[in-house]
Amino acid sequence: MKLGFLVDLGLCMGCKGCEVSCKVENSVPIGMWRLRVKYVDVGTFPEAKRTFTPLRCNHCENAPCERICPVSALHYLDNGIVNVDKERCIGCAGCVMACPYGAIYIDPETNSADKCTYCAHRVAGGMMPACVVACPVEANIFGDLDDPASGISRYIMEHQGNVKVRKPEKNTAPKHFYVGGGEVNLNPLASERVEGFSLFDNITHLKHIGGH
Amino acid sequence: MVEHATAATNAVVTLDVALPGIVWGWMITLNMWAKSIATGVILVGLYLLKKYGDRVGGVKTLMPVVSFIFLNIFLLFTLLDLHHPFRMLNIFLHPHFTSAITVGAWLATILTGVIFVMAAGRLLNKLDDELYNKLLWAAFILAIPVTLYTATIMGEAAARELWQTPTELMQMALAAFIGGSAVYLVLGVGDRNVKRDLAIVLAVSASLSFIIYMGEYYFGAMKAEEVAATIAFVKSGGEYHTMFWAGQYLGYIIPVLLVVFGLKNRSQSLLALASVLALAGLWVAKHVWLVIPQLLNLS
Numbered sequence: 241m242k243l244g245f246l247v248d249l250g251l252c253m254g255c256k257g258c259e260v261s262c263k264v265e266n267s268v269p270i271g272m273w274r275l276r277v278k279y280v281d282v283g284t285f286p287e288a289k290r291t292f293t294p295l296r297c298n299h300c301e302n303a304p305c306e307r308i309c310p311v312s313a314l315h316y317l318d319n320g321i322v323n324v325d326k327e328r329c330i331g332c333a334g335c336v337m338a339c340p341y342g343a344i345y346i347d348p349e350t351n352s353a354d355k356c357t358y359c360a361h362r363v364a365g366g367m368m369p370a371c372v373v374a375c376p377v378e379a380n381i382f383g384d385l386d387d388p389a390s391g392i393s394r395y396i397m398e399h400q401g402n403v404k405v406r407k408p409e410k411n412t413a414p415k416h417f418y419v420g421g422g423e424v425n426l427n428p429l430a431s432e433r434v435e436g437f438s439l440f441d442n443i444t445h446l447k448h449i450g451g452h
Numbered sequence: 453m454v455e456h457a458t459a460a461t462n463a464v465v466t467l468d469v470a471l472p473g474i475v476w477g478w479m480i481t482l483n484m485w486a487k488s489i490a491t492g493v494i495l496v497g498l499y500l501l502k503k504y505g506d507r508v509g510g511v512k513t514l515m516p517v518v519s520f521i522f523l524n525i526f527l528l529f530t531l532l533d534l535h536h537p538f539r540m541l542n543i544f545l546h547p548h549f550t551s552a553i554t555v556g557a558w559l560a561t562i563l564t565g566v567i568f569v570m571a572a573g574r575l576l577n578k579l580d581d582e583l584y585n586k587l588l589w590a591a592f593i594l595a596i597p598v599t600l601y602t603a604t605i606m607g608e609a610a611a612r613e614l615w616q617t618p619t620e621l622m623q624m625a626l627a628a629f630i631g632g633s634a635v636y637l638v639l640g641v642g643d644r645n646v647k648r649d650l651a652i653v654l655a656v657s658a659s660l661s662f663i664i665y666m667g668e669y670y671f672g673a674m675k676a677e678e679v680a681a682t683i684a685f686v687k688s689g690g691e692y693h694t695m696f697w698a699g700q701y702l703g704y705i706i707p708v709l710l711v712v713f714g715l716k717n718r719s720q721s722l723l724a725l726a727s728v729l730a731l732a733g734l735w736v737a738k739h740v741w742l743v744i745p746q747l748l749n750l751s
Contacts, residue, residue, distance in 0.1 A: 271470075278751075279467035290466070295751050304610035310553035311542040330542055331535020333475045334553050337609040342750030345472060351535035406751070410610055424463040428749045429681055431463035 242301075242320040243358060244385040244415040245369075246392050246403070247294050249425055251379035254279060254292030258371035258380060262296075265359060265370035272345050274356040275371055280424045280431045293425040294371075294380070297322065297343040297356035298406065298414035305335035305344060305355075313353065320385075320415060321360050326352040340410045358382070385415065395419070474746045479533040481739040483526050484602055485631075487560075488624070488734065490522035491599035492632025494567075496653060498592045500636070500646060508642045512584065516570035516591075518635060523564045530557075552608050556601035563594040599628040612745035613678035614668070622664060623741075629657035630703075630734055634727035640720070648715060651723050655711040658730055662704035665737065678748065685744040696740045703733020 254277055262268065262275040275296040282289055299322045305314045306322055313329035316322060329352035335344045336353065347354040359369035367373075372380045383390035388397075396403050396417060404421045405414040423430040497515035500508045531537045543557045570587050573579025579587075603624045607617030633653040636642070641650070669687075673680035686696035707726040714722030 273469050276469050278465065280463050281466045282463045284462055304608065307550045308553065308605070308608040310548055310551040310557065311539075311546045312548040313542075328539070328542055328546060329536065330539040332533075332553060333535070334551065334605070334609070336472070336475050337746075338611055340611040340750060342472065342611070346475070346535055412610070428751050429677055431465050433465045433468070433749055 241318065241387075242385045242415065243299070243363065244320070244383065244392055244417065245296070245299070245358065246381040246395055246417040246419060248379045248381070248395075248399075248419040249291070249293060250420040251377045252277070252292045252294060253377060253379075254290070255376060257374040257376060258294055261370040261374035262356070265362070266357075268354075269347060269349050272347065272354070274343075274354070282424055291422075291425055293418075293421070295341070295343070296371075296416065297339075297358075298341055298412065298416040299356075299358060301413035301415060302411060304338035304340065304410075304412060305353075308334040308338040310334065317360060319363065321358050321363070322355075323357050323360050324353055324355060326350055326354065329353050340407050340412065341414075392417075471747075471749055474743055476533075476742055476746065478739060479529045481735060481742055483529045483533065484624075484627070484738050484742070485731075485735045486522045486525040486529070487599065487602065488627040489631035489635055489731075490519045490526055490567075491563075491595040492628035492630065493518045493522075493635055494591050494595040494632070495599070495628055496632030496636060496650070498588060500642065500649075501588070503649070504642065504646055508646055511636075511641060513571075513574040514636075514639065514641065516567050516574060518639075519591075520564070520567045520571045523560070523567060527560065527564065552601055552604035556598065556605065559594060559601065560598050563591060563598050566591050566594060595628075600624050611750055612682075612748075613676050614672070614682045614741070614745045619664060619668065623661060626657045626661040626664075627734055627738070629653055630661065630730050633657070634730045637723050637727040638731075640724070644718070647720060647723060651711045651715055651726070654727065654730060655708045658704040658708050661737075662700060662708075665700060665704075665741075682745050682748055685747055686740060691747065692740050692744055695736060699733050699735075699737030699740055701733070702729050703737045704730075707733070 256277050259275055259277055266274055268274050275294060278293045278295055280291045280293070282291060299320060303322050306316060310332060311328050311330055313325045314322060314335055315325065331346060331351050331353070333346055336346065344353055344355040362369060369382055372382045381392050381395050383392035385393060387393060399419045402419055403417050404426060405417055406426045418426060493515050497511050500511050531540055534540060543554055547554045549555060566587055570579065570584065570591065573584065600621050603617050603620035606612065606615035606620045609615060633650040637647060637650050637654065669683060673683040684690055685692045687693060707730040710722050710726035714726060
């Protein structure tokens with residue numbers, strides 16, 4: 241089994257339902273994101289349009305984060321998910337430096353690395369990831385890439401020539417695909433980033449949360 | 453102009469999360485800087501001992517003591533930079549040997565042990581020459597991968613296109629030669645011939661390091677999109693432009709000039725000044741190179 245993810249960008253309407261459900265499901269601290277939807281505007285008025293791109297961990301088959309982790313806190317599950325053992329993580333941030341997709345962060349509450357795990361805990365229980373369930377237009381397609389009859393395999397076959405991954409030149413073999421993705425969706429350097437359009441960019445965290 | 457109005461060239465991010473900022477900061481710079489000195493005094497020290505023998509007898513004690521101090525600074529700040537310092541033990545209990553961090557931590561620990569025995573043995577007068585020589589060669593062999601392994605960590609940091617392992621390997625080696633020779637010059641080791649050798653090592657290493665930085669600065673951006681975007685932070689108008697050039701002048705350009713004048717005028721104080729500036733500039737140059745790729749938006 242090799243689990244993968246596909247987002248049909250032609251369907252995504254940028255509602256951020258996936259973002260919110262991910263945060264709730266995984267108790268992602270404020271200011272941190274396992275999954276986010278990035279808005280990029282293209283063109284000049286009146287010929288302008290807005291693109292929406294959900295961005296999460298790519299669960300690479302050749303994951304730089306897994307390779308650089310000194311204690312195997314980042315490790316592969318049998319189903320291909322790149323999982324995080326937050327209890328083993330030493331917080332060196334090597335994975336943060338290694339991930340070409342900026343998908344890993346140091347959780348300010350646990351001080352351990354964290355990222356999207358394709359909701360491994362839900363998958364283990366036979367459920368779909370929270371973001372898949374929340375998407376109102378079924379733009380998120382999740383399933384077994386090894387099974388030619390799975391929804392994701394069939395979707396990829398039906399959209400051959402229009403399926404892309406982010407930064408293929410990094411040789412990470414991502415297991416996260418996009419249908420209808422263009423340069424502005426998948427290449428962060430293809431769009432200008434102007435200050436003032438960020439969410440929660442100045443969050444203060446307590447030194448210690450929880451405990452007795 | 454139509455090329456400035458087409459949709460493809462006019463994409464703007466209008467809603468996104470904040471960039472994560474600098475994750476590896478000054479502590480990692482200090483880590484690399486201290487490690488360069490710790491290993492550099494071993495690499496240069498062996499050369500001095502083999503070439504000059506008893507004329508630099510003091511190096512036998514000085515080398516392991518200085519190395520031990522800077523190895524501990526390096527290890528201390530490595531530990532402090534961890535978000536879970538007490539879990540450092542996991543590197544030894546659950547090692548993952550594909551990681552250059554793991555390999556480096558193991559080698560650095562072994563080197564620190566060897567250097568400790570050498571330092572303690574010399575200070576307590578409990579180490580005979582035969583055993584000292586064996587340990588010296590062991591330290592020398594270990595010092596090579598310990599000084600270089602950070603370059604392989606930077607290579608494994610696949611997200612940071614600027615850090616290419618072959619280049620960084622050279623920079624780490626040169627930093628060690630700069631660190632080692634500069635420390636011996638500051639400490640006033642040896643006679644005029646010894647100092648001339650040290651000054652030449654310092655000047656040649658600094659020159660080569662500067663040339664590599666200039667190669668990256670002017671030509672690195674011509675091939676890779678991410679490198680171009682990263683180098684823009686040190687180009688004119690970039691956030692780290694001033695600091696980059698401060699590092700280049702302090703660490704490389706001025707020390708080389710001072711060495712040239714110092715050798716010509718036989719001025720040991722100029723050589724010592726060149727060394728102090730080189731050590732300070734090395735930290736600045738390393739810091740800029742560590743930080744700028746982290747300013748880039750990755751997704």
